[in-house]
Amino acid sequence: MRKFFKWLGIIIGSVILIFAAVILFLYISTNNRIEEKYTININKLNIPEDSVSIEQGRHRALLCQGCHGDDLAGKVVFSSPAICEIIAPNLTPGNGGVGKKYTNEDWVRAIYHGVKKNGNAVLIMPSEDFHNFSKEDLFTVVSFLKTLPPVDNETKPCRLTFFAKVLVSLGAFGNVLNAETIEHTNNFSESVHIDSNTKFGKYIVNISGCRHCHGKQLNGGKVPNPDSPPGANITPGGNLEKWSESDFITTIRTGKTPEGKLLNPVFMPWRDFSKMSDTEISAIYKYLKYLPKLKKFDA
Numbered sequence: 519m520r521k522f523f524k525w526l527g528i529i530i531g532s533v534i535l536i537f538a539a540v541i542l543f544l545y546i547s548t549n550n551r552i553e554e555k556y557t558i559n560i561n562k563l564n565i566p567e568d569s570v571s572i573e574q575g576r577h578r579a580l581l582c583q584g585c586h587g588d589d590l591a592g593k594v595v596f597s598s599p600a601i602c603e604i605i606a607p608n609l610t611p612g613n614g615g616v617g618k619k620y621t622n623e624d625w626v627r628a629i630y631h632g633v634k635k636n637g638n639a640v641l642i643m644p645s646e647d648f649h650n651f652s653k654e655d656l657f658t659v660v661s662f663l664k665t666l667p668p669v670d671n672e673t674k675p676c677r678l679t680f681f682a683k684v685l686v687s688l689g690a691f692g693n694v695l696n697a698e699t700i701e702h703t704n705n706f707s708e709s710v711h712i713d714s715n716t717k718f719g720k721y722i723v724n725i726s727g728c729r730h731c732h733g734k735q736l737n738g739g740k741v742p743n744p745d746s747p748p749g750a751n752i753t754p755g756g757n758l759e760k761w762s763e764s765d766f767i768t769t770i771r772t773g774k775t776p777e778g779k780l781l782n783p784v785f786m787p788w789r790d791f792s793k794m795s796d797t798e799i800s801a802i803y804k805y806l807k808y809l810p811k812l813k814k815f816d817a
């Protein structure tokens with residue numbers, strides 16, 4: 519009997535030890551990924567400074583407000599003591615703002631490559647989507663950012679708990695270090711003609727992060743925010759099949775679907791999208807309607 523307990527003890531002890539080793543391995547691997555340095559060389563860029571470019575950039579930079587705040591002076595994006603504190607920093611040239619020390623190339627490295635000025639990958643920010651920006655959109659966003667009035671706001675760096683780092687390794691939040699999946703070339707693409715057609719709609723979908731939450735094929739997916747419901751199927755295989763163009767525009771502008779569902783702006787950022795132009799929203803609708811009818815993807 520004593521021998522039995524001794525062996526049981528050894529077995530249980532070993533299982534605990536192996537478990538602890540796996541957890542530690544998962545933790546260390548996230549740490550290494552966060553601390554990895556990327557070298558992204560960008561030749562000197564000529565960023566336009568005329569007022570038309572600045573206004574165009576202001577419109578595109580609406581995509582940044584959901585996280586960085588309406589005045590882009592920084593905002594807490596997600597905070598939970600057990601998991602993490604995700605803070606999008608101040609982008610203005612005020613105290614604590616990155617705009618104070620950023621060059622044209624630094625802006626492009628952060629937005630287009632997902633790499634910070636210090637060489638580390640940017641956490642959470644969807645640069646994988648911004649990598650689809652046309653050259654014109656990318657450069658005019660920078661034109662606009664350079665004109666931001668200074669706002670003093672010292673934002674704290676992001677913080678991930680031990681537990682969060684283990685979860686990141688297990689893929690619980692999806693792709694949180696976009697620099698890992700971006701192909702780091704500087705072949706900026708030509709601009710897509712602004713028109714309410716499917717081609718422009720696809721472009722807007724690709725830069726707006728719809729695939730981040732609604733899945734690669736837009737038929738549903740896992741959302742980075744652990745509190746959020748899964749992203750809906752927005753191909754004609756879902757409710758969209760029955761929606762008219764004006765139903766879709768109303769949904770994006772008001773957050774209320776034709777079925778009467780109220781979309782929570784924290785999970786589905788319709789408030790940001792509601793500032794898109796009519797042409798942009800109707801182009802998205804045309805593109806989504808043109809997609810194959812897919813069954814809901816179960817995340």
Ligand code: HEC
Pocket residue numbers: 578579581582583584585586595604605606607609616625628629633634635636639640641642643644648659663675676
């Ligand atoms: C989903 C949220 C989100 C969106 C959308 C977003 N960002 Fe960020 N951004 C962040 C977070 C979080 C950080 C801080 C990440 C870190 O410290 O690793 C950050 C960091 C940055 C940085 C600083 C990098 C550095 O060197 O420290 C810049 C510049 C930046 N964002 C620009 C933009 C611009 C421009 C847009 C719009 C085109 C944008 N962001 C959209 C979340 C977001």
Ligand code: HEC
Pocket residue numbers: 722723726727728729730731732741746747748749750751752756757758769775779780781782785786787791802
């Ligand atoms: C940060 C995550 C996120 C992003 C980015 C996002 N969505 Fe959503 N969306 C959601 C979630 C989550 C739901 C489901 C909400 C619910 O079930 O309450 C949703 C629901 C919807 C619905 C309602 C579908 C239905 O059947 O009721 C539409 C339409 C929609 N999204 C379109 C879009 C479009 C278009 C984009 C890109 C321009 C986009 N979403 C980007 C998270 C997101």
